[in-house]
Amino acid sequence: MSLQFFSQLSDNLGRLLEYADDFNVIVKVGNHPEFAxxxxxxxxxxxxxEYFRAALSSNWARKEGECFVFEKPNISPAVFDVVLSGAIYLDHQDGDDVLELLIAADELILDELIEPLQEHLIRNMEKWFKENLLRILDTVIQRDACLKLREHCLNILCPDPYRYFDSEDFINLEESTVIMLVSRDDLKMDEAQLWEYLIRWGVANTPNLKNDLSAWSRRDFWELKVTLHKCIPLIRLWQLSVGDYNEKVKPYEKILTKDLKLKLSRHFTKTPVPSLPEPATLTPPPSPPNFIFSERAIDSIIITHLQAALVSRWIDRKFVSDAKELDMEKARLSRIKADCTEDAIQLHEGLGPSFGFYEFKILDEAKECKSSYGTGGLRYQNKIREKCNYFGVDDYEVFQVVKKEQEKL
Structure with missing residues (x-):
């Protein structure tokens, strides 16, 4: 039989904090007026x-007389008291208190607190979490110990960024958070709108800019350029339409680098590619599936994400994909490598089409369930198939875009 008195032990340790007469460490926490x-x-x-274990055994611990002295202005007295005593009553804490406690636990390397505090915020404070999502993300973005909280924020934000980008919290984000957000492929926002939000954040974080853009001086544009110089290269401006570029980017051209301006000028003055026909000219399927396309995940020199989504609706379930669910981001989209263009698609007698020199091929056209074979392959930039095996294909459709030769007079 064993008896354990952990509750009493915790109380005894707590009293040591209040009535210590043989202490040898002084910890100054908080800022005026909350200072202790x-x-x-x-x-x-x-x-x-672990933090104090390392700090008290190092040379940088400052001493006053016989006592070690630490200053932690970013930790409040209430939070530090909880950390030291080990008595935490989460039901009595609001979201801000728990978040502050989590950050203190991370800084003081109290690993046993970090996981349960994250779980509590995610599972038990959903309403507060969504209302303060950007502020939470800004707080934990560079804290690896808070990875679960960070990923939960992004899983909520990326599919529906507008409600959060429209909030006042957006303009208060740190630069590192903005950089992370605009660089994500799964952010469901096109580049034109992302550019507008970035300009809004940049203007709000550049002092003394006037509301009237026509009244800006060269110095004003230069100041905004400095604010956004790390963010602008992450916006895929070449994906914009000519109209969006002229309307939304050209007024701010002075904040672009000379090299970027030259490249964009060449890109947008080229002969425009004819637009895809309007869906009304074709007969769409009666109830088109809800295709999921990340606007930023389409890496194509031919079509935009909107055109890709339109095509996907026209062809309904006839898209090549390993996914059983209709998630178009899981489809195998790839360009042929530059030195392998002859192997892009081939036809052989008695067989269906093959791609990438037999990397993916239809073996028997005669059978109702067509036999197919796929290998890893090296011709396409992305593998068409991950496994080397036989599998069935219910149906397929192949089309090719061919450049029309100009008639010579």
Missing amino acids: VFQAHSVILRARS
Whole structure:
């Protein structure tokens, strides 16, 4: 039989914080008006925190007389008291308190607190979480220990970014958070709108800019350019339509680098590619499936994400994909490598089409369920198939875009 008195032990350790007369550590936490001085024992701090274990055994720990002195202005007295005593009553804490406690636990390397605090915020504070999502993301973005919280934020934000980008919290984001967001392929927002939000954030974070753009001086544009110089290269401006470029980017051309302006000028002055026909000219399927396309995930020199989504609706379920569910981001889209163009698609007698020199081929056209074979292959930039095996194909459709030769007079 064994008896354990952990509750009593915790109370005893808590009293040591209040009535310590043989302390050898002073910890100054918070800022005025929330400021407090804690007197503690190094042996308890070493046992409680990896941070203090390292700090108290290093040369950079400052001493006043016989006591080690630490200053933690970014941790409030209430949070530090909870961290040291180990008595945490989450039901009595609001979301901001729990988040502050999580950040303190991360800084003091209290690993046993980090996981349950993240779980509590995700599972039990859903309403508060969504209302403060951008602020939470901004707080944890560079804290690897808070990865679960960060990923949960992104899983909510990326499919529906507009409600969060329209909030006042957006313009208060740190630069590192903005950079991370605009660089994500799964952000469901096209480049023209993303550019507008980026300009809004940049203007809000550049002091003394006037509301009237026509009144801006060269110095004003230069200041905005400095604010956004790390973000602009992440916006895929070449994906914009000519109209969007002229309307939304050209007024701010002075914040672009000379090289980028030259490349964009050449790109947008080329002969435009004819638009795809309007869907009304074709007969769409009666109830088109809800295709999921990330506007930023389409890496094509031929079509935009909107045109890709339109084509996917026309062809309904006839898209080559390994996914059983209709998620078009899981489809195998790829360009042929530059030195393998002859192997892009081939036809052989008695067989169906093959791609990438037999990397993906239809073996028998006669059978109702056509036999197919796929290998890893090297001709396409992305593998068409991950496995080397036989499989069935219910149906397929192949089309090719051919450049029309100009008639010579």
